[in-house]
Amino acid sequence: MGMTMTQKILAAHAGLDSVQPGQLITAKLDMILGNDITAPVAIKEFEKAGLDNVFDRSRVALVMDHFTPNKDIKAAEQCKCVRQFAYSKDIENFFDVGEMGVEHALLPEKGLVGPGDCIIGADSHTCTYGALGAFATGVGSTDLAAAMFSGEAWFKVPAALKFMLKNKPAKYVTGKDIILHIIGMIGVDGALYKSMEYFGDGLKYLSIDDRFTIANMAIEAGAKNGIFPVDEITQKYIKDRFQRTPAVFEADEDAVYEKTYEIDLSKLKPTVAFPHLPSNTREIDNCGDIKIDQVVIGSCTNGRLSDLEIAAEVLKGKKVAKGVRVIIIPATNQVYMDAMEKGYIKTFMEAGAIVSTPTCGPCLGGHMGILAEGERAVATTNRNFVGRMGHPKSEVYLASPYIAAASAITGKISSPENL
Amino acid sequence: MKGKVFKYGDNVDTDVIIPARYLNTTSESELAAHCMEDIDPDFAKNVKKGDIIVARNNFGCGSSREHAPIAIKASGIQCVIANTFARIFYRNAINIGLPILECPEAVKEINPNDEVSVDLAKGVITNHTSGKVYYTHPFPESVQEIIKSGGLMNKLKKEKLNG
Numbered sequence: 001m002g003m004t005m006t007q008k009i010l011a012a013h014a015g016l017d018s019v020q021p022g023q024l025i026t027a028k029l030d031m032i033l034g035n036d037i038t039a040p041v042a043i044k045e046f047e048k049a050g051l052d053n054v055f056d057r058s059r060v061a062l063v064m065d066h067f068t069p070n071k072d073i074k075a076a077e078q079c080k081c082v083r084q085f086a087y088s089k090d091i092e093n094f095f096d097v098g099e100m101g102v103e104h105a106l107l108p109e110k111g112l113v114g115p116g117d118c119i120i121g122a123d124s125h126t127c128t129y130g131a132l133g134a135f136a137t138g139v140g141s142t143d144l145a146a147a148m149f150s151g152e153a154w155f156k157v158p159a160a161l162k163f164m165l166k167n168k169p170a171k172y173v174t175g176k177d178i179i180l181h182i183i184g185m186i187g188v189d190g191a192l193y194k195s196m197e198y199f200g201d202g203l204k205y206l207s208i209d210d211r212f213t214i215a216n217m218a219i220e221a222g223a224k225n226g227i228f229p230v231d232e233i234t235q236k237y238i239k240d241r242f243q244r245t246p247a248v249f250e251a252d253e254d255a256v257y258e259k260t261y262e263i264d265l266s267k268l269k270p271t272v273a274f275p276h277l278p279s280n281t282r283e284i285d286n287c288g289d290i291k292i293d294q295v296v297i298g299s300c301t302n303g304r305l306s307d308l309e310i311a312a313e314v315l316k317g318k319k320v321a322k323g324v325r326v327i328i329i330p331a332t333n334q335v336y337m338d339a340m341e342k343g344y345i346k347t348f349m350e351a352g353a354i355v356s357t358p359t360c361g362p363c364l365g366g367h368m369g370i371l372a373e374g375e376r377a378v379a380t381t382n383r384n385f386v387g388r389m390g391h392p393k394s395e396v397y398l399a400s401p402y403i404a405a406a407s408a409i410t411g412k413i414s415s416p417e418n419l
Numbered sequence: 420m421k422g423k424v425f426k427y428g429d430n431v432d433t434d435v436i437i438p439a440r441y442l443n444t445t446s447e448s449e450l451a452a453h454c455m456e457d458i459d460p461d462f463a464k465n466v467k468k469g470d471i472i473v474a475r476n477n478f479g480c481g482s483s484r485e486h487a488p489i490a491i492k493a494s495g496i497q498c499v500i501a502n503t504f505a506r507i508f509y510r511n512a513i514n515i516g517l518p519i520l521e522c523p524e525a526v527k528e529i530n531p532n533d534e535v536s537v538d539l540a541k542g543v544i545t546n547h548t549s550g551k552v553y554y555t556h557p558f559p560e561s562v563q564e565i566i567k568s569g570g571l572m573n574k575l576k577k578e579k580l581n582g
């Protein structure tokens with residue numbers, strides 16, 4: 001029986017010739033990630049078990065991004081715990097304020113993850129790196145603790161769903177619209193346990209940033225991972241960046257997929273996920289008149305340079321609607337600097353938006369833009385669960401940077417087409 | 420070991436397994452005292468060591484809190500049998516040493532209060548009340564090793580002590 005791309009990567013890391021869906025294996029890991037929320041729990045377990053050293057100082061990444069710059073004393077204590085651990089174990093990839101960025105934007109940017117890798121992170125959006133042709137998935141804190149010591153993790157080999165992407169998406173249709181469309185179609189458990197594997201001639205129209213966005217939200221469909229083939233676009237991105245040698249895996253011709261979905265990208269419209277599930281999607285023309293109080297452009301889903309470029313394109317020379325707070329958060333320091341150089345930051349501030357230091361911040365209702373009762377936000381983030389960005393009676397609408405920026409100008413959910 | 424069956428439906432989520440209001444403790448016995456409280460208030464009172472939970476689809480969905488499998492294990496449950504488990508619960512259960520098995524056939528036919536035993540090494544579920552036997556994929560040795568050691572961290576600790 002042929003293997004999918006995910007299955008091949010897992011087999012290679014388990015030292016096996018082949019694996020089958022449902023099989024449990026132990027695989028070697030190329031990168032292990034923790035953040036300021038999940039790492040402290042893992043560090044406690046690590047120390048409680050009397051483990052002394054991490055298996056490889058260069059393969060553990062600890063990123064202080066969720067509640068940083070420390071939003072309160074508890075957050076400060078958590079970061080302190082991780083900082084002490086990182087310094088005492090000489091962890092090479094410890095990213096504190098000044099170097100940090102939102103973890104899933106930062107690791108690819110720094111070249112710490114790449115094609116063929118097997119990666120776990122104690123954060124559910126670790127699946128983002130599938131954009132580069134890696135197997136990457138989110139785990140719990142015990143997994144993180146054990147993996148930091150052993151360099152291994154056990155996996156149940158997932159079955160797969162195949163997504164054939166065809167044709168070129170229209171202007172204003174981005175990676176975000178594609179993944180929201182898919183989640184709307186298959187539901188929040190439509191890919192439970194499985195890997196979402198992308199194919200088709202439509203891939204050549206998807207930038208690496210579009211792919212990051214699509215892979216990022218695999219978890220919102222319940223998937224174990226999402227994965228893209230490695231092509232010229234991937235190679236161009238990792239060139240002079242990826243610190244190890246890429247391993248390119250391809251799905252076998254006779255690989256087995258539980259289901260195949262064909263998606264004509266040219267037919268998609270900008271898509272918005274209404275509260276309170278990412279699968280509750282509507283095309284922009286069917287959104288009606290939804291007045292908003294806040295716009296957030298940022299996060300591991302859409303806080304990269306191309307996202308800010310889109311926002312700047314829409315906001316250039318315009319003014320944010322009265323009564324709407326617009327918060328733009330470059331995902332990493334590099335994105336921030338590049339955006340500054342290109343004049344985007346000036347464009348944003350002239351339009352009446354604010355620009356924050358990199359942080360997860362409002363994405364998980366942490367800080368930097370919490371919603372009050374009854375308030376509505378359009379956000380380029382990935383979850384719109386009850387209370388995700390603040391009060392349990394606030395609402396989050398998930399959308400692309402195009403829609404978010406256009407909505408900032410009109411004060412209601414809008415497409416740039418109608419500006 | 421034979422155990423009595425507690426049977427539940429689909430989507431038993433981590434919030435009913437251990438409600439968020441009890442997450443301010445990591446004490447296993449306290450967690451066990453509130454296990455399943457919101458769908459089965461008498462669970463903690465009735466459960467005995469070696470009993471078994473049988474449920475349908477997507478058991479353990481919701482948050483990634485490890486408190487959920489910890490509460491079940493601490494309440495004395497020897498194994499959870501379900502059609503499917505939510506992904507992170509599945510991992511967490513094994514990592515903290517709570518045996519779980521997927522076997523839709525057994526789930527369909529086993530009734531509440533049946534007497535059931537499981538052989539994890541062979542993947543065999545025996546219903547002593549009906550006399551029926553079910554076969555499912557056994558865990559590979561590496562995972563059985565984790566469960567036997569009482570969880571992933573205990574296993575690593577042991578390996579480390581043995582050099």
Ligand code: SF4
Pocket residue numbers: 066102103104123125299300301359360363364381382
């Ligand atoms: S930006 Fe949001 S989704 Fe991404 S890692 Fe941070 S909190 Fe999680």
